[in-house]
Amino acid sequence: MIIEEAAAFRTEIAGARRVVVKAGSSSLTTPQGTIDADRIDALVDVLAMQKAAGREIVFVSSGAIAAGLGPLGLTRRPSDLATQQAAASVGQGLLVARYTSSFARYGIRVGQVLLTADDMMRRAHHRNAQRTLEQLLALGVVPIVNENDTVATDEIRFGDNDRLAALVSHIVRAEALILLSDVDALYTGDPREPGARRITDVRGPQDLADVKLGGSGRVGTGGMVTKVEAARIAGGASVPVVLTNAASAAAALSGEPVGTYFHPEAHRPSTRHLWLAHATVGHGRLVLDPGAVDAVVRRRKSLLPAGVTGVQGDFTAGDPVDVVDENGRVVARGLVNYDAGEIPSLMGRSTRWLAREMGPEYEREIIHRDDLVVLDRESDREGAR
Ligand SMILES: Nc1ncnc2c1ncn2[C@@H]1O[C@H](COP(=O)(O)OP(=O)(O)O)[C@@H](O)[C@H]1O
Ligand SMILES: N[C@@H](CCC(=O)OP(=O)(O)O)C(=O)O
Numbered sequence: 001m002i003i004e005e006a007a008a009f010r011t012e013i014a015g016a017r018r019v020v021v022k023a024g025s026s027s028l029t030t031p032q033g034t035i036d037a038d039r040i041d042a043l044v045d046v047l048a049m050q051k052a053a054g055r056e057i058v059f060v061s062s063g064a065i066a067a068g069l070g071p072l073g074l075t076r077r078p079s080d081l082a083t084q085q086a087a088a089s090v091g092q093g094l095l096v097a098r099y100t101s102s103f104a105r106y107g108i109r110v111g112q113v114l115l116t117a118d119d120m121m122r123r124a125h126h127r128n129a130q131r132t133l134e135q136l137l138a139l140g141v142v143p144i145v146n147e148n149d150t151v152a153t154d155e156i157r158f159g160d161n162d163r164l165a166a167l168v169s170h171i172v173r174a175e176a177l178i179l180l181s182d183v184d185a186l187y188t189g190d191p192r193e194p195g196a197r198r199i200t201d202v203r204g205p206q207d208l209a210d211v212k213l214g215g216s217g218r219v220g221t222g223g224m225v226t227k228v229e230a231a232r233i234a235g236g237a238s239v240p241v242v243l244t245n246a247a248s249a250a251a252a253l254s255g256e257p258v259g260t261y262f263h264p265e266a267h268r269p270s271t272r273h274l275w276l277a278h279a280t281v282g283h284g285r286l287v288l289d290p291g292a293v294d295a296v297v298r299r300r301k302s303l304l305p306a307g308v309t310g311v312q313g314d315f316t317a318g319d320p321v322d323v324v325d326e327n328g329r330v331v332a333r334g335l336v337n338y339d340a341g342e343i344p345s346l347m348g349r350s351t352r353w354l355a356r357e358m359g360p361e362y363e364r365e366i367i368h369r370d371d372l373v374v375l376d377r378e379s380d381r382e383g384a385r
Contacts, residue, residue, distance in 0.1 A: 033069025284313025
């Protein structure tokens with residue numbers, strides 16, 4: 001971690017051709033719960049300029065709930081989901097209308113893309129979203145993405161848009177992600193408290209071990225916890241991330257050393273592995289003996305029936321399931337080849353025995369290595385602290 005030092009020019013950001021920009025509610029709306037037209041125009045000016053310079057921009061915009069408060073006579077963000085959804089329904093329409101006219105000043109079309117966490121988890125929906133976004137970009141349109149708040153449920157919901165923006169950066173294979181908030185950088189603690197100092201560079205979870213990630217501001221959701229999580233998800237796919245405020249958007253996009261730079265990992269896993277690791281949840285669990293954990297985690301082998309000692313939950317073949325060690329620690333996730341009910345009779349058996357006794361269709365792995373992703377829960381925990 002580098003704190004308040006002169007940071008270096010960021011060539012990866014300056015050279016990125018396809019960029020996801022995410023702006024939080026606090027950067028787009030007024031304290032009265034209405035759209036902040038001036039700030040939206042200022043941000044659109046920056047994005048239009050970037051586009052004119054040859055970049056492709058995907059814009060993830062929060063603010064639907066916040067922008068719906070004023071028109072509905074609400075003075076603060078409601079705590080119940082139904083009223084939040086009603087506010088989002090009103091606010092989203094107003095926001096997109098505003099973006100449409102603001103981008104029209106530059107002759108640029110926008111397209112609304114509303115996604116749910118559930119869409120991210122279903123492979124077919126995920127692929128459809130990918131195709132739509134690709135086509136919008138090919139047509140020169142700026143996609144305006146938000147969570148589909150009106151159908152999201154409490155159980156399965158992003159709530160904040162930080163994680164959604166990181167997943168969108170996977171979907172479109174972005175080369176950079178810019179997170180714009182009401183704070184100009186990540187600090188060692190909540191900048192509303194005295195003594196907090198700006199962090200200019202984050203190279204890995206170890207750099208965040210002593211950072212106090214506080215809650216959100218007046219209208220935002222998730223605070224710094226979800227932004228750091230988003231940076232980790234994007235960085236894991238080799239996407240560099242800058243966290244700063246809307247006023248510094250142009251500088252951030254140009255690679256200037258503003259805000260906080262989250263350095264990406266060098267290696268980009270396949271889109272399928274990224275989807276499995278970050279967009280799905282396990283429908284059940286498979287418990288592994290230590291030898292199988294080693295084979296899957298360290299030697300990156302397929303999971304064979306011989307190493308499975310337990311099965312939990314109700315899933316069908318093709319579902320994502322969590323793979324856990326004997327202490328219940330999640331070590332991997334994969335697409336399982338069998339229904340939950342079939343697995344007890346396979347557990348502990350060699351594939352050769354299964355083929356001989358039960359037929360050749362039982363010779364297959366429980367999870368093939370191509371459908372298996374190792375989850376580094378140690379760094380998860382450190383990143384979320
Ligand atoms: N360590 C920290 N560094 C920077 N900001 C922090 C930190 N901890 C908490 N915050 C707070 O997080 C807020 C931004 O989160 P949030 O309100 O969810 O923003 P947005 O609406 O942009 O998504 C800031 O206003 C800041 O007060
Ligand atoms: N989808 C929601 C996002 C809510 C929210 O607060 O997000 P953020 O401001 O990014 O923390 C909306 O548009 O209101």
